[in-house]
Amino acid sequence: MSIEQQLADVVDSATALTDQVVGKMAEIDDKVNHITEHAQNAVNDATNKLGFMAMNRNHRLSAYITSPEANKHGVINKYPMWWGIKRDVIEKCHLELIPVLSGEDPDNRHPEARELVELIGMENLRHFSGGLFHILKITVLDETVSEAEGWAMYIADQHIKANPATTFLCYAKVNAKGHASWLGSDTDGEWVQKRSLLDSNKPGSYVHVDINFHNSVEVGDEFFLALPSVVPGVWPDGKKHGVLYNLHDKINERLIYIEDKL
Structure with missing residues (x-):
C-alpha cells in the first residue's frame, strides 16, 4: 500500500x-x-x-376613608385605610377609588377595571375570589407635591423584611410626565405588574414601601395602583396575582359593613 x-x-x-x-x-x-x-x-x-399570603392590611384597598371636606382644589378625596398620607398630598392631589366587583357584568365594569382584569387573566370571570378590590387613582393637582420630605404616602404595613426574602407585588398604570417610587414612569397607557424581590444576606435588613412623587411631575399626571401585596418568599417571576389570602380581610369586611350602616 x-x-x-x-x-x-x-x-x-x-x-x-x-x-x-x-x-x-x-x-x-x-x-x-x-x-x-x-x-x-x-x-x-x-x-x-407553593402557598402565598399577603401580609399587609387592606391589600384589596377595600377599607377606605372619605375626607370630611373638599381640599383647596374643591375635590373630596377617598383613600385607603391604614395608609400614611401626608396632608400635603391630600391638598395637592385627587385620590379616587375605582371598584372592581365580583358578580358585576364584565362589560359594565369601569374601563380601568376591565383593562386590569384582562392583564390579570380574569376578563371572562363574572365572579372571582375576593369579592371586591379597589384601584387607587392619584391625579396630581399641584406639582409641588413632589417637594414632600421623606415620603409622600405609604401603604399599610409598609415595613418589609429583606431577610428572609420577601416580594412586593402590585399593578400599576402611569399616565404622566413624572414618576413615582414603586409605581414607575409612564406605561404607555397599559397596566403592568410590578414585582420587587427584596432579598438580603444580612438579618434585620428591611425596606419601606414609601411612595414619593419626583420633581418632574406635572398637573394632570395620573398614577393608578391596585393589589399592593407584601408576600413572604420569592413570588415566581411572570406569574400574575389576584386577591391573595390575607388574615386581615375579615377585619376589613367588618369595617366596610359598619361604614355602609353609617
Whole structure:
C-alpha cells in the first residue's frame, strides 16, 4: 500500500471518528437539555404550588376613608385605610377609588377595571375570589407635591423584611410626565405588574414601601395602583396575582359593613 493510500485511510478513519464524536456530543447535549428542561419544569411546578399570603392590611384597598371636606382644589378625596398620607398630598392631589366587583357584568365594569382584569387573566370571570378590590387613582393637582420630605404616602404595613426574602407585588398604570417610587414612569397607557424581590444576606435588613412623587411631575399626571401585596418568599417571576389570602380581610369586611350602616 502506498504512502498516499495509507494517509488517505488515516484521514478517512479520523473523519469517521470525528463524526462519531460529534454524534455522541449531540446525543449528550440532547440528554442534558432534556434533563435541564425536566428539572426546570419540576422547579416551576413546585414553585407554582407553593402557598402565598399577603401580609399587609387592606391589600384589596377595600377599607377606605372619605375626607370630611373638599381640599383647596374643591375635590373630596377617598383613600385607603391604614395608609400614611401626608396632608400635603391630600391638598395637592385627587385620590379616587375605582371598584372592581365580583358578580358585576364584565362589560359594565369601569374601563380601568376591565383593562386590569384582562392583564390579570380574569376578563371572562363574572365572579372571582375576593369579592371586591379597589384601584387607587392619584391625579396630581399641584406639582409641588413632589417637594414632600421623606415620603409622600405609604401603604399599610409598609415595613418589609429583606431577610428572609420577601416580594412586593402590585399593578400599576402611569399616565404622566413624572414618576413615582414603586409605581414607575409612564406605561404607555397599559397596566403592568410590578414585582420587587427584596432579598438580603444580612438579618434585620428591611425596606419601606414609601411612595414619593419626583420633581418632574406635572398637573394632570395620573398614577393608578391596585393589589399592593407584601408576600413572604420569592413570588415566581411572570406569574400574575389576584386577591391573595390575607388574615386581615375579615377585619376589613367588618369595617366596610359598619361604614355602609353609617
